[in-house]
Amino acid sequence: MSRAQAVGARFGAAADRYDHHAAVQRTVAARLADRILAAGLPAAPRILEFGAGTGLLTDALHSRLAGSGHAPDWTVTDVSPAMVARSRATRAGHAATRFLSMDAERPSVRGGYDLICGSLAMQWFSDRPATLRRLAGLLAPGGLLAVSTLCSGSFAAWHAALRAEGLQPAAPDLPGAAVLQAEWPGGGVGAWSCETVLQAHQSGIGFLRGLRAVGADLSRADVRPAEPLALRRALRRFEREHAATAEYRIGTGLFRRSVGSGVFVTGTGTGIGKTLVAACLARAWNAAYWKPLQTGIDTEAGDSETVGRLARLPPEQVLPPACVLRAPLSPEAAAALEGVAIDFDGIRLPPHGDRPVVVEGAGGLMVPIADGAMMIDLMARLALPVVLVASSMLGTINHTLLSLEALRARGIPVAGVVLNGPPSDGNRDAIRRYGRVRVLAELPMFDRVDAAAIDQAAGWMPSLRRLEEGEGAALDPPGTRL
Structure with a gap:
């Protein structure tokens, strides 16, 4: 099974419960939608959304464009067929929208898009720079690539609790803003900004269960070796010292393809x-x-x-x-x-x-x-x-x-x-x-x-x-x- 298939299977298994547990994802999608609208779109934009999940960014953009005079032609994609099926079933009323199962790292659509966007999907890419180049190549001249992703510093309190109990975090290697900035493709210049979104949980185990519920289970990968007693102590420390509050460092990037030289x-x-x-x-x-x-x-x-x-x-x-x-x-x-x-x-x-x-x-x-x-x-x-x-x-x-x-x-x-x-x-x-x-x-x-x-x-x-x-x-x- 390829990495994309593994990611798709994990998120597909979480499709039915995803929305209920995706508070941070909903917040980040809304903020990305605001940035996109502030950047400006043509009256009849062609939009490609990747890593759409169950449609949080789709909904945020759709509600902001409704009544604005925009008439978007929308293609909504996700690597998980189950996520695409759920999004299609619950958002069938969206005008001029098609749904497609697609790996964003190997896009199977033709170019000419005025907007290509994805919220909290980039952290799952195996080759970020190459994928950004491919996606930017699908933009029309003047088109906008708008993305959000997890950045270094995410889950810092949880990782501190693990280390205090002798456990070594093994989270994905998340980039900082400087790394992301250097990865923009040629032919245009983009910009990244980072902010912290906090999410409080009733307990440490509630934090891990919430990640599992949205398909982003870090508990097994995060502890090496997986010592049950040490993990319990880390969870209690996370509750006691950090009120079971997790930090999500969110990077938002906007890249616009130049219209000429x-x-x-x-x-x-x-x-x-x-x-x-x-x-x-x-x-x-x-x-x-x-x-x-x-x-x-x-x-x-x-x-x-x-x-x-x-x-x-x-x-x-x-x-x-x-x-x-x-x-x-x-x-x-x-x-x-x-x-x-x-x-x-x-x-x-x-x-x-x-x-x-x-x-x-x-x-x-x-x-x-x-x-x-x-x-x-x-x-x-x-x-x-x-x-x-x-x-x-x-x-x-x-x-x-x-x-x-x-x-x-x-x-x-x-x-x-x-x-x-x-x-x-x-x-x-x-x-x-x-x-x-x-x-x-x-x-x-x-x-x-x-x-x-x-x-x-x-x-x-x-x-x-x-x-x-x-x-x-x-x-x-x-x-x-x-």
């Missing part, structure tokens, strides 16, 4: 140096440049003209904006002054041939565009890795870390940070460590910003290949200083 340049605010960085990148990569929303042309030249001149781009590589507005305000406010409404759904990346593209946003992440749509919503749609431009000065740590958290909460890939201004080792290192991000470069305050200065700065930017493969400026030492 290039980056989206945004900033922690306005006037932060986005146009300078965009010009450097466009020059370094001989890329196309696109400023989808240009405001403020009454007071200064448009960024398209500026970047084209500074980066020495031929006219055909400067793509026309989707909207040009006169007032130096947010796109929504500037459009209102001119009595026009921006068609957010109509903002689409223009054709740019085989060359990469550098897209520059207006202002920061939460700048309004139209009808509640923000700049971050445009970033999510384009699914290009983001280069976040920040000041090197006092206050930048807070602004930069908040921006990084907002991007990761939406599953938007982050390529790295570029710092503008006088060098600050403290700010750079804090952003790098606490933001878990590469500092790609540190740009000085130029006495004169012209094409020659851009040529110089472009030479220090990471190549596009290195950026896409995660080999840009390394985490240690940090980014390039000019």
Whole structure:
């Protein structure tokens, strides 16, 4: 019997009692569903769910999508035929849903999915990195892979009780966030976050019985050798010292497949140096440049003209904006002054041939565009890795870390940070460590910003290949200083 078959048989045997004992699984599924909805889905998403079990994540997503205008085409799968049968029987009323017995490590479906998701299934994979690559390969451009899994530190109190009685835990080798982060496939960048979910039990034996009831029996594997008296003492210690409360360290990962080659340049605010960085990148990569929303042309030249001149781009590589507005305000406010409404759904990346593209946003992440749509919503749609431009000065740590958290909460890939201004080792290192991000470069305050200065700065930017493969400026030492 293969490992997948063994896992499927164990969970299949628990199918009838699973829901009654799956309190933590239900909580984790609900939180993953919230993250998916916050990340955004198209109006008619194709959804593939793996490791669905009896359908806790299916239900959580279905209830959140109901009445939202979404019309999903849903494929629900699990390695256990018994779990699939139960889910099909109890959720037959879900519209446009098909049920399939499938091993997620060897998916038997065709690609093009807008969302691939699975809650608390990854810890059973025999080869996580390879499986993630296969699943990511089934995403449509801009599609989202959203998963949750057990992380290292789970069941710490139970394991401490075992060790105190001379017993050696033999739990599965669970990864930490850094390991999971390194396992994302190429062609996009994902982000992981970890949290602790606690579950209290009436007794230690109730904890073990609950695991067995959901098919995740750790009692036999957890004790080596299985000494009954020592195990009883460990259970009593678990009750006495930890109130029979188990910790589940839950990792949640969001990965979005890029729609093409290039980056989206945004900033922690306005006037932060986005146009300078965009010009450097466009020059370094001989890329196309696109400023989808240009405001403020009454007071200064448009960024398209500026970047084209500074980066020495031929006219055909400067793509026309989707909207040009006169007032130096947010796109929504500037459009209102001119009595026009921006068609957010109509903002689409223009054709740019085989060359990469550098897209520059207006202002920061939460700048309004139209009808509640923000700049971050445009970033999510384009699914290009983001280069976040920040000041090197006092206050930048807070602004930069908040921006990084907002991007990761939406599953938007982050390529790295570029710092503008006088060098600050403290700010750079804090952003790098606490933001878990590469500092790609540190740009000085130029006495004169012209094409020659851009040529110089472009030479220090990471190549596009290195950026896409995660080999840009390394985490240690940090980014390039000019």
